[in-house]
Amino acid sequence: MTAFRTLDQADVKDKRVLVRLDLNVPTENGKVTDVTRIERAAPTITELADKGAKVILLSHFGRPKGGPDPKYSLAPVAQAVGEVIGRPVGFAADCIGAVAEQAVAAMKPGDVLCLENTRFHKEEEKNDPAFVKQLAQLGDVWVNDAFSAAHRAHASTEGLGHVLPAYAGRSMQAELEALTKALEQPKRPVAAVVGGAKVSGKLDLLGNLLDKVDVLIIGGGMANTFLAAQGHPVGKSLCEPDLIPTANDILAKATASGKQILLPVDAVVAETFAANAPSRVAGLDDVGPNEMILDIGPRSVEHVVSELERLKTVLWNGPFGAFELTPFDTGTVTVAEAAAELTAAGKLVTVAGGGDTVAALNHAGAADRFTYISTAGGAFLEWLEGKALPGVDILKTK
Ligand SMILES: Nc1ncnc2c1ncn2[C@@H]1O[C@H](COP(=O)(O)OP(=O)(O)O)[C@@H](O)[C@H]1O
Numbered sequence: 001m002t003a004f005r006t007l008d009q010a011d012v013k014d015k016r017v018l019v020r021l022d023l024n025v026p027t028e029n030g031k032v033t034d035v036t037r038i039e040r041a042a043p044t045i046t047e048l049a050d051k052g053a054k055v056i057l058l059s060h061f062g063r064p065k066g067g068p069d070p071k072y073s074l075a076p077v078a079q080a081v082g083e084v085i086g087r088p089v090g091f092a093a094d095c096i097g098a099v100a101e102q103a104v105a106a107m108k109p110g111d112v113l114c115l116e117n118t119r120f121h122k123e124e125e126k127n128d129p130a131f132v133k134q135l136a137q138l139g140d141v142w143v144n145d146a147f148s149a150a151h152r153a154h155a156s157t158e159g160l161g162h163v164l165p166a167y168a169g170r171s172m173q174a175e176l177e178a179l180t181k182a183l184e185q186p187k188r189p190v191a192a193v194v195g196g197a198k199v200s201g202k203l204d205l206l207g208n209l210l211d212k213v214d215v216l217i218i219g220g221g222m223a224n225t226f227l228a229a230q231g232h233p234v235g236k237s238l239c240e241p242d243l244i245p246t247a248n249d250i251l252a253k254a255t256a257s258g259k260q261i262l263l264p265v266d267a268v269v270a271e272t273f274a275a276n277a278p279s280r281v282a283g284l285d286d287v288g289p290n291e292m293i294l295d296i297g298p299r300s301v302e303h304v305v306s307e308l309e310r311l312k313t314v315l316w317n318g319p320f321g322a323f324e325l326t327p328f329d330t331g332t333v334t335v336a337e338a339a340a341e342l343t344a345a346g347k348l349v350t351v352a353g354g355g356d357t358v359a360a361l362n363h364a365g366a367a368d369r370f371t372y373i374s375t376a377g378g379a380f381l382e383w384l385e386g387k388a389l390p391g392v393d394i395l396k397t398k
C-alpha cells in the first residue's frame, strides 16, 4: 500500500491545524442521535490539541443548497463534539471571512474551534481555487480525517491538500488499514447489501460492484427503482425514474455474468412518512398509488436471512427501510441481528458502513458484534468498487 503522511510526521505545535472531519451525523429535532463519527474523530482532535496545535474543525453537514440554512448549522454538532471529547469547543458562524479569521486569531495552543458548514458556500463542492485559498488562510497545516467524505473532490476534502502540508488523521489511517485487512482476500461467497436513500449517488456504482461480489442484496429506497424497472407499481415511494435504464442494465449484467441480485419480494407500505403510521404488508403488485414502501416485508426478511447463512462475507451500506420510524425498522433490525449472530459464531465476516447504517446497527444492538464498522457509506462503496478516492489520493506520498 502507498504510504500516507500521518500525524507522526506532522509538526503541529503552535500551528493552526485545519482538520477536515465528517460531522455529517444523524440528528433528530436538532439533537445528534448517533455519535459514532464524532467518537472516531476524537483521537485526532485530542492528539492535536495535546501537542499544542490550534485545532480548527471543518466539515459539511447535510446537503444545503449552496447558501446558509439554519437547518444545516453545525452549531449543535459542535456542542456534541465538546461533550464527546470532554473539552470546550468554540464555534464560528462562517468557515471563511472576517468571522472565521477573528475566531482563529483569538485561539491559543490546545484550543478547539469548529467552523460553520463548508457547504454554506457553493464554491465548496466546486473545489473553487479562490475558496480553497480563503480556507487555507486560516491554517498552516491540513489534516484530513474524513474517510467517509473522501469520495468527494471538494475544497475542504481535497483542494486544501494542494496548498497546505497534508496529513491523514488517525481515523482516516485506521479506516484504510482496517478495510484493507478485512477485505484483502475476502472469503467467498461475498455479498454487498445496498439500501438507504442516496439512490442517485449509489445506484450507478452497483454495476461495477457486481464485478467484485457474488451476490448483490438490494433493499431500502434503493430497491424501489429496481422494482419500478421490473414493472411493479411503487406508488409514492422514494424512486428515481431517470435511473430505471441503469437499473435495467445492472439486472441484465447480473443475468449475463451469472451473478445473483436479491430484491425484495414483498413490502411494508404506509401513506404517511411518520412513526407508527398505519401500515400493511403488501405484495409487489399491490402497492397503492398513495402508498410508500417504507420497509421490506416479512418474506423478504426471510429470504435475506437464509441467504446470510450461505454467505461467508457481507459488505453492508444502507438500511432496508426507514429505520428511524417504528415499525419500519423491523427489516433492518432483524437482518442486522441475524448477521451479528452469524459473525459472533465465526461463520460470517461482516463489514458495514455509512452514517445512517451505523446508527441503524447501533439501534439494532448489533454493531458491536460486526467484524468491522466503517464510518463511510458512499466512500466505502467506491473504495470497494476499486475507484480512486480524491480525499485519500491527495494524502499519498508521491
Ligand atoms: N424505503 C425507504 N423509503 C425512504 N427512505 C428510506 C427507505 N429505506 C431507507 N430509507 C432511508 O435511508 C436513509 C439512509 O440512507 P443513506 O444515507 O444512503 O445511508 P448511509 O448514511 O448509511 O450511507 C435513512 O435515513 C432511511 O430512513
Ligand SMILES: O=C(OP(=O)(O)O)[C@H](O)COP(=O)(O)O
Pocket (backbone or CB within 6 Å): 022, 024, 062, 063, 148, 149, 152, 198, 201, 353, 354, 355, 356, 375, 376, 377, 378, 379
Ligand atoms: O454521510 C455521508 O455519506 P454516507 O451517507 O454515504 O455515509 C458523507 O458525509 C457524505 O455526504 P454526501 O453524500 O452529502 O457528500
